[in-house]
Amino acid sequence: xxxxHEILSGVIVDDDDPLTLAELCASCAITGxxxxxxxxxxxxxxxxxxxxxxxxxxxRNSVLRVQTALRLQRDxxxxxxxxxxxxxxxxxxxxxxxxxxxxxxxxxxxx
Amino acid sequence: xxxxxxxxxxxxxKDASQDEIKRAYRKLARKYHPDVSKExxxxxxxxxxxxxxxxxxxxxxxxxxxxxxxxxxxxxEGFRPPPDWNAGFEFHGGxxxxxxxxxxxxxxxxxxxxxxxxxxGFRRRxxxxxxxxxxxxxxxxxxxxxxxxxxxxxxSIVLHTAALTPDGxxxxxxxxxxxxxxxxxKEGQSIRLQGQGSAGWQGGSAGDLYLEVGFNPHPLYAVxxxxxxLTLPVSPWEAALGARIAVPTPAGKVELSVPPQSSSGKRxxxxxxxxxxxxxxxxxxxxxxxxxxxIGEREKALYESLKQASSNFxxxxxxxx
Numbered sequence: 001x002x003x004x005h006e007i008l009s010g011v012i013v014d015d016d017d018p019l020t021l022a023e024l025c026a027s028c029a030i031t032g033x034x035x036x037x038x039x040x041x042x043x044x045x046x047x048x049x050x051x052x053x054x055x056x057x058x059x060r061n062s063v064l065r066v067q068t069a070l071r072l073q074r075d076x077x078x079x080x081x082x083x084x085x086x087x088x089x090x091x092x093x094x095x096x097x098x099x100x101x102x103x104x105x106x107x108x109x110x111x
Numbered sequence: 112x113x114x115x116x117x118x119x120x121x122x123x124x125k126d127a128s129q130d131e132i133k134r135a136y137r138k139l140a141r142k143y144h145p146d147v148s149k150e151x152x153x154x155x156x157x158x159x160x161x162x163x164x165x166x167x168x169x170x171x172x173x174x175x176x177x178x179x180x181x182x183x184x185x186x187x188e189g190f191r192p193p194p195d196w197n198a199g200f201e202f203h204g205g206x207x208x209x210x211x212x213x214x215x216x217x218x219x220x221x222x223x224x225x226x227x228x229x230x231x232g233f234r235r236r237x238x239x240x241x242x243x244x245x246x247x248x249x250x251x252x253x254x255x256x257x258x259x260x261x262x263x264x265x266x267s268i269v270l271h272t273a274a275l276t277p278d279g280x281x282x283x284x285x286x287x288x289x290x291x292x293x294x295x296x297k298e299g300q301s302i303r304l305q306g307q308g309s310a311g312w313q314g315g316s317a318g319d320l321y322l323e324v325g326f327n328p329h330p331l332y333a334v335x336x337x338x339x340x341l342t343l344p345v346s347p348w349e350a351a352l353g354a355r356i357a358v359p360t361p362a363g364k365v366e367l368s369v370p371p372q373s374s375s376g377k378r379x380x381x382x383x384x385x386x387x388x389x390x391x392x393x394x395x396x397x398x399x400x401x402x403x404x405x406i407g408e409r410e411k412a413l414y415e416s417l418k419q420a421s422s423n424f425x426x427x428x429x430x431x432x
Contacts, residue, residue: 007265009291010302013321027248027318064301064321067250068146075144075157090146094299097149102333102340 013064018047018057028066041084043069115220117163117176125177129168136164162217172225179224246309246318250301254325255292257332257339260386261361263294268322290322295388297337298326331359337392339385344401345369360384360394367396375400 011017019027021035024044038044044062068090069083078086118125121135142148143157150156166172217225253268269287288307296302301321308318326334333340343358353371357364358381365381377398385392406414 007289007291008304008307010293010304010320010322012293012296013301013303026245029247060303063248064250064323067248067321071146072144075161076140086147098298098335101328102335 013060015047015059015061017060019060019063020055020057024058024062024066027063028070030066030070037080038066038069041080043080043084043087113220114180115159115163115218116180117166120159120163121167123167129170132164132167136160136168140164159218162221165217166221166225176224242313243315244312245315246311248318248321249308250321250323252323252325253290253292254327255296256327257329257334257386258361259292260294260296260326264292266290266292270320288320292324295337295386295391296324297386297388298324298334300324332361334386337386337388338395339392340395340397342399343367343396344399345373347400347402350374350398350400358396365394369398373398 024035025032035044039046043065045059046056047059065087068087072078072083072086121132121139123131123135139160143153143160145153145157166176251270253266255266267287267289269285271285301323304320304322306317307320310317331341349369350373354369356367356369358367365384375398379396381394383391384394
C-alpha cells in the first residue's frame with residue numbers, strides 16, 4: 001500500500017536495458033509464438049550483444065511498440081502487417097507534429 | 112446519474128440500420144482510438160463510443176434502450192430507470208461483452224440498465240492459472256512542463272484501471288501515484304516504474320508501468336529533442352548597432368551578445384543550454400526585428416534621414432526587382 005506522499009522513482013526507457021524474449025512475453029501477456037511473429041514483422045527490435053543464456057534480447061522500447069500493436073489489434077481489428085505499418089506511421093506523425101509545432105511558434109512570433 | 116443518448120454519441124439517426132451503426136462505429140473507433148487520435152479526451156470519447164456501440168449493435172439491447180428512451184424527457188435531471196423497464200426482454204450471449212469498451216468498464220448509466228449476469232470476455236486470460244505468474248505491464252501518459260525536465264519534478268497522476276469487484280462485476284478503479292520526473296527527460300521518452308503495472312497471479316510479482324512523457328505547449332519555447340529554441344524580438348537599432356540582451360531560458364536569464372548588422376532570422380546558438388543530459392541539448396535564439404506599435408513625428412523624420420543615407424541599399428536585389 002503506497003502512502004499518498006511517497007514519490008516513486010523510475011528509470012528512463014532506453015536501449016541500455018534490453019529484455020529477454022521470456023520477459024517480453026510476461027510483460028505483454030503474449031505467447032512465444034506471438035513474439036516470433038512480431039520480430040518477423042519488425043514490431044519487436046532485437047538488439048545485438050552477448051548475454052548469459054545465449055538467447056536473443058529485445059530493446060525496452062519494444063514493450064511500448066507491442067502494447068500499442070496489441071491495443072490496435074484488440075480495439076480496431078488490425079492485423080500484424082497493418083499494426084507494423086501503423087506503428088511506423090504513428091512515429092513519423094509524432095516526429096512531424098513536434099517539428100510543425102516548433103515552426104508554427106517561430107512563424108507566429110516573427111509576425 | 113445522467114441519461115446517455117447513444118444515437119447522438121454515434122452520430123446516427125434513431126432509425127439507423129444495423130449496418131449504418133456498424134459503419135459509424137468503425138469510423139469513430141479509428142478517429143478516437145487513443146493511440147491514433149490527437150483530439151482532447153480521446154480515451155473518454157473512445158469509451159463512450161464503445162459503450163454506445165455495445166448497446167446499439169445488439170438488437171435486443173437496442174430495443175430495450177429505445178423503449179427506455181421514450182419515457183425520458185430531454186433536460187430531465189437525475190435519471191433512474193423505472194423498475195420494470197426491461198420486462199419481457201431477455202439478454203442472451205455476453206461472450207463479447209466488454210470488448211468494445213476496451214476492457215475499461217462501462218458508465219454508471221450502462222451499469223444501471225444492463226449490469227448483472229452474463230458477463231464474459233472481460234478478463235484477458237481465459238482460465239485461472241495454477242502457477243504464480245507475473246502481472247502484465249501497463250502504460251499511461253503524463254504531461255509535464257519543459258521546466259520540469261530542466262529541473263526534475265514530482266508529478267501526481269491519476270490512473271484508471273479496469274478491475275473486478277469481489278462478486279465479479281467490472282468497474283473502473285482509480286489510483287493516484289506521485290512520480291519523480293527525472294531531470295533531462297525528453298518528449299516521447301518513457302519512464303518505467305517497476306511493480307506498478309497489473310497485479311500478478313497466484314503470488315507472482317506485479318508488472319511494470321510505462322509512463323510516456325509529453326510536454327505541455329510552452330508560451331515561449333519550442334522543443335525538438337533536447338534542443339530548445341526561442342524567437343527573440345529585437346529593435347532595429349539593437350540589430351544594426353549590436354547589443355547585450357537578457358534572454359530568458361528555462362534555467363534562468365542569460366546575457367546574449369547580438370553582433371552589429373544582424374538581420375531578422377539570424378540564428379544564434381547557446382551551447383549546452385538546452386535540456387540537461389549527457390550531452391545536454393543546445394538553446395537556439397532566432398532574432399526577429401520588431402518596430403514599436405506607433406512611431407512619432409520625430410522618429411519618422413529620423414527614419415527619413417536614414418532612408419536618404421542608405422539609398423544604395425536594395426533589400427530585394429536578389430529578387431531581380
